[in-house]
Amino acid sequence: MPFAFSVSDIIPASPQEIYDAWLDSQGHAQMTGGQPARIVATEDAAFTAWNGYISGRTLTLEPGRRIVQSWRTTKFTAADADSRIEVLLEPAAGGTRVTVRHSNVPDGHTSYRDGGWQNNYFEPMKRHFGRRP
Numbered sequence: 001m002p003f004a005f006s007v008s009d010i011i012p013a014s015p016q017e018i019y020d021a022w023l024d025s026q027g028h029a030q031m032t033g034g035q036p037a038r039i040v041a042t043e044d045a046a047f048t049a050w051n052g053y054i055s056g057r058t059l060t061l062e063p064g065r066r067i068v069q070s071w072r073t074t075k076f077t078a079a080d081a082d083s084r085i086e087v088l089l090e091p092a093a094g095g096t097r098v099t100v101r102h103s104n105v106p107d108g109h110t111s112y113r114d115g116g117w118q119n120n121y122f123e124p125m126k127r128h129f130g131r132r133p
Contacts, residue, residue: 015089
């Protein structure tokens with residue numbers, strides 16, 4: 001049975017900087033540690049990240065505040081529906097609180113909840129944005 005969860009962390013950048021990087025091929029690749037991405041800041045546009053491991057469509061954009069995307073990995077089966085991520089960007093002491101609400105995750109795909117977002121997004125983002133002048 002699909003499940004949902006939420007994770008968050010503080011990233012040392014403004015909400016707009018994170019929003020812009022998330023929705024830019026080069027920016028997304030740089031903030032995740034150099035993994036190739038193809039993405040544009042347009043609703044209903046297809047995207048890929050992590051060298052094609054992740055794919056989906058951008059569903060809703062609220063500049064500097066919120067990104068909603070359908071989301072699946074190459075580990076999803078043909079029978080698995082797309083999951084959905086909602087990325088919330090809120091100003092916080094030290095930067096931005098990034099909250100990812102991940103829903104409709106296929107049963108058994110617990111790695112995203114159990115460190116996947118932290119290891120593959122939040123930690124690389126902290127390093128990337130933390131070393132800017």
